[in-house]
Amino acid sequence: MVVSACLADIACRYDGQPKTNAEALRLVREKKAIALCPELMAGFPAPRPPAEIRGGDGFDVLDGGAKVYNKNGEDITDGFLRGAQKLLNFILENGITEVWLKDKSPSCGVTEIYDGSFAGNVVCGCGVTCALLKRNGIKVVEIP
Numbered sequence: 756m757v758v759s760a761c762l763a764d765i766a767c768r769y770d771g772q773p774k775t776n777a778e779a780l781r782l783v784r785e786k787k788a789i790a791l792c793p794e795l796m797a798g799f800p801a802p803r804p805p806a807e808i809r810g811g812d813g814f815d816v817l818d819g820g821a822k823v824y825n826k827n828g829e830d831i832t833d834g835f836l837r838g839a840q841k842l843l844n845f846i847l848e849n850g851i852t853e854v855w856l857k858d859k860s861p862s863c864g865v866t867e868i869y870d871g872s873f874a875g876n877v878v879c880g881c882g883v884t885c886a887l888l889k890r891n892g893i894k895v896v897e898i899p
Contacts (some may be wrong), residue, residue, distance in 0.1 A: 756789040758855040763790035765794045771802030793884040797838030809871030812880025839884040853894040865897035
């Protein structure tokens, strides 16, 4: 199993903080799960400017109909696609079938993401990594 690194007490989120989940941390400590972050895998630093998807959700990004921008207005879609693909490659190479992701993230959001306005508005949809994993038959579990 893979869990989002931020859930395993790793300070990798955009704000340089973790979002620790006790169960995810326990699984990693017991070596029953591996903690990975697709945004770090893409080469993004922590901390970094917040990012949101504009024009849809992660599936729309995969299909070229939406983009990921940071709060500075920079198009960082390619990095999000690169990190998602690197995580998927790891999962497929290691026979992993389940991934726990942190909701609302433009990478890892499972049922909700921010709407791209940087105003705190949440909409239904999933992040780029979540969409790629789902398209490839990987079970994705939402961790609020």
